[in-house]
Amino acid sequence: MGKFSKKKARAMPAISTASLPDIIFILLFFFMVVTVMRPHDMMVKFTIPQATELVKLENKSWVHTIYVGEPVPKLQSKFGTAPRLQLNDKLSTPKEIPTFIQNERAKVSEKEVGLLWTSLKADKAVKMGLITDIKQELRKINQRKVNYSSVPRGEGFNK
Amino acid sequence: MPRARPEINASSMADIAFLLLVFFLVTTTIDSDKGLTVKLPPIPENEDEIVDSKQNKRNVLNILVNAKDQMLVNDEVTKVLELKQLTIDFVNNNGADPTKSDSPEEAVVSLKNDNGTTYEMYLSVHNELKAAYNSMWDEESMTVFGKIYEELSSEDRRVIRKKYPYRISEAEPEDYGKE
Numbered sequence: 091m092g093k094f095s096k097k098k099a100r101a102m103p104a105i106s107t108a109s110l111p112d113i114i115f116i117l118l119f120f121f122m123v124v125t126v127m128r129p130h131d132m133m134v135k136f137t138i139p140q141a142t143e144l145v146k147l148e149n150k151s152w153v154h155t156i157y158v159g160e161p162v163p164k165l166q167s168k169f170g171t172a173p174r175l176q177l178n179d180k181l182s183t184p185k186e187i188p189t190f191i192q193n194e195r196a197k198v199s200e201k202e203v204g205l206l207w208t209s210l211k212a213d214k215a216v217k218m219g220l221i222t223d224i225k226q227e228l229r230k231i232n233q234r235k236v237n238y239s240s241v242p243r244g245e246g247f248n249k
Numbered sequence: 250m251p252r253a254r255p256e257i258n259a260s261s262m263a264d265i266a267f268l269l270l271v272f273f274l275v276t277t278t279i280d281s282d283k284g285l286t287v288k289l290p291p292i293p294e295n296e297d298e299i300v301d302s303k304q305n306k307r308n309v310l311n312i313l314v315n316a317k318d319q320m321l322v323n324d325e326v327t328k329v330l331e332l333k334q335l336t337i338d339f340v341n342n343n344g345a346d347p348t349k350s351d352s353p354e355e356a357v358v359s360l361k362n363d364n365g366t367t368y369e370m371y372l373s374v375h376n377e378l379k380a381a382y383n384s385m386w387d388e389e390s391m392t393v394f395g396k397i398y399e400e401l402s403s404e405d406r407r408v409i410r411k412k413y414p415y416r417i418s419e420a421e422p423e424d425y426g427k428e
C-alpha cells in the first residue's frame with residue numbers, strides 16, 4: 091500500500107494574483123456606475139419624515155430637489171435659525187421658486203417638461219405655513235408633480 | 250530577428266485600481282429618492298370656478314389638523330393610526346351608515362391644516378389616506394382582475410381608479426394658533 095504513504099509535507103503552491111486586478115476592476119466599474127456625486131453642499135439641515143406608502147422616483151435627470159430646513163450652524167450667524175429653502179446652492183425664499191423651475195425646465199427638451207418632478211426634502215419639524223407657500227408657488231407655475239421625500243417608517247410609530 | 254520585448258510589469262495595476270475603488274467607495278451615495286408622490290391641483294382660472302361643492306355633506310370626510318398636531322375627523326378626535334381604517338369604512342360604506350359616504354365614487358376627503366401644523370403630521374395624514382386607498386385599490390383589483398393593483402396595466406388601473414377615485418381636497422390653511 092505504498093500508494094498512500096506519507097510523503098514529506100509539500101510546499102504550498104503560491105496563489106496566483108494575476109486575476110486580482112480584474113476583480114478589482116469589476117468592483118471599480120460597479121461603483122463608478124452607481125456613484126452619484128453629491129450635487130451641492132448642504133446649507134440647510136433636515137430630517138425627512140417617515141412614511142409607509144413610498145414610491146420610488148425613476149430617472150434622476152427629471153427630478154429636481156427643494157431642500158427645506160434650518161440653516162446649518164455655520165450659516166446661522168448670517169441667516170438666523172428660521173427654516174429656509176435651498177435651491178441649487180443658495181438659500182432662498184419661496185418667491186424664488188418660479189425662476190428655479192424655469193431653469194430646470196430649460197435643461198430638458200420641451201416635451202419632457204411635463205415629466206419633471208419636484209422632490210421636496212423638508213425637515214419634519216417645518217411648519218405647514220412655509221410648505222403651503224412652496225406648494226402655492228409650484229401651482230402658480232404649473233409644476234404640479236411633487237414628491238414629499240420620506241424614508242420608510244420604522245417600528246414604534248404611535249400617534 | 251525580432252528582439253524579445255520586455256514585458257510591462259503589471260503588478261502595480263491592482264494598487265492603482267484599489268486606489269480608484271476606494272475613491273468611488275467614499276464618494277458613493279446610493280440614495281434613491283423615495284417618497285409620497287402627489288399631484289397638486291391646478292390654480293383655478295378665475296374665482297367663479299371655485300364652486301362651493303354641492304356635494305352631499307355625508308360624502309365629505311372632513312379632516313382638520315390644528316397647530317398642536319391634533320386631528321379632528323368629522324368632529325371627532327382621532328389618532329393618525331386610526332385614520333386608515335376610518336377612511337376605508339367611510340369610503341366603502343355604500344350608503345349603509347347615514348353618516349358615511351353614499352358610494353366610493355362620490356366620497357371626497359377634505360383636508361384642512363393650520364399654518365402651525367408640522368410637516369411631519371401633515372405627511373402622516375397624507376400617508377394614511379394613501380394607505381387607505383392603496384388597500385382599497387388592492388382589494389378591488391383582487392376581486393376584479395385577481396391581481397394586486399401594482400401589477401395591473403395602466404388601463405386596468407384606470408378602471409379601478411374610476412371606481413375608487415382618489416380625491417383629496419386641500420383647503421387653504423388657516424391661522425388659528427400661530428406661535
